[in-house]
Amino acid sequence: MATLQTSKRALRKSLSAALRTLAPADVQRQSELVIKRLVNSPFFQQSKCVSCYLSMPSGELDTSSLVAEIIRSGKTLFVPKIKSTSEGQMDFLRVHGEQDLSTFPAGPWGIKEPDYEWQGARRQSVLDSPGESLDLILLPAVAFDRSLSRLGHGKGYYDRFISAYAAAHDGRRPLLVGLALREQVLAPGEVPMGEWDWKVDGIVSPDAIYGIRGDPLHTVNEEGGLRRMAS
Numbered sequence: 416m417a418t419l420q421t422s423k424r425a426l427r428k429s430l431s432a433a434l435r436t437l438a439p440a441d442v443q444r445q446s447e448l449v450i451k452r453l454v455n456s457p458f459f460q461q462s463k464c465v466s467c468y469l470s471m472p473s474g475e476l477d478t479s480s481l482v483a484e485i486i487r488s489g490k491t492l493f494v495p496k497i498k499s500t501s502e503g504q505m506d507f508l509r510v511h512g513e514q515d516l517s518t519f520p521a522g523p524w525g526i527k528e529p530d531y532e533w534q535g536a537r538r539q540s541v542l543d544s545p546g547e548s549l550d551l552i553l554l555p556a557v558a559f560d561r562s563l564s565r566l567g568h569g570k571g572y573y574d575r576f577i578s579a580y581a582a583a584h585d586g587r588r589p590l591l592v593g594l595a596l597r598e599q600v601l602a603p604g605e606v607p608m609g610e611w612d613w614k615v616d617g618i619v620s621p622d623a624i625y626g627i628r629g630d631p632l633h634t635v636n637e638e639g640g641l642r643r644m645a646s
């Protein structure tokens with residue numbers, strides 16, 4: 416019988432191979448559609464403090480124009496920072512505008528990361544600021560399925576972060592929304608889940624928004640578009 420770990424590994428491998436075949440222009444086109452859908456959504460528009468990842472060089476939706484839009488719209492932006500001191504741990508650090516962002520060096524896997532310092536002082540982190548609450552986390556993945564399960568790269572960074580965040584905030588956590596290329600949205604139940612794995616509240620793909628039950632004002636219609644619930 417396949418273990419959870421081996422079935423996750425097999426799925427990662429087949430998805431990574433499929434993503435490698437996508438033309439860069441296709442990834443760009445899909446990224447634009449996802450970002451358009453996201454920025455028009457009420458849960459995004461209502462958010463004030465947002466975590467968004469900075470894309471890897473390939474095999475992932477390109478978030479660069481989204482990050483610029485978050486900054487331009489005056490929302491507070493946090494981005495992932497891998498903790499080198501403790502295995503599997505990640506924090507989110509504050510980004511202070513476009514100019515600040517443009518100075519980030521590329522860290523592991525070619526992902527840009529801020530330094531711990533900004534203008535000679537310690538940069539604000541989400542986990543060190545219990546008073547700071549995130550409204551929304553935009554998550555990357557290797558794949559999602561339409562029952563809102565998520566498969567990452569196998570290090571458990573997001574799962575650990577969300578558990579740590581909830582523990583520090585009386586069990587409350589931000590809305591979790593995955594961003595996906597079409598090829599990364601699988602049929603319900605296709606992503607195997609373990610006891611540590613958090614489901615997302617919603618997934619935005621180029622074609623639809625799935626889920627979003629964390630927002631009581633909105634539900635998802637058959638095409639996956641958001642509509643306002645009758646009050």
Ligand SMILES: Nc1nc2c(c(=O)[nH]1)N(C=O)[C@@H](CNc1ccc(C(=O)N[C@@H](CCC(=O)O)C(=O)O)cc1)CN2
Pocket residue numbers: 427428431468469470471475495496497505524526555556557567568569570571572573
């Ligand atoms: N853009 C982006 N930023 C992110 C993530 C992400 O998935 N995407 N992360 C999400 O957690 C964290 C970084 N985690 C990562 C962990 C492993 C690999 C990676 O490529 N690892 C393997 C290949 C594994 C595989 O996918 O088969 C390697 O080491 O070669 C990439 C990112 C935080 N920042």
Ligand SMILES: Nc1ncnc2c1ncn2[C@@H]1O[C@H](COP(=O)(O)OP(=O)(O)OP(=O)(O)O)[C@@H](O)[C@H]1O
Pocket residue numbers: 423503565566567568569570571572573574575576578609611612
């Ligand atoms: N909250 C947690 N506490 C302790 N260990 C955890 C936690 N979450 C995940 N892990 C461990 O991290 C490892 C990787 O988990 P998993 O394979 O689910 O990663 P993933 O969700 O695919 O990746 P990622 O979250 O980095 O994108 C597993 O060994 C898992 O047991």
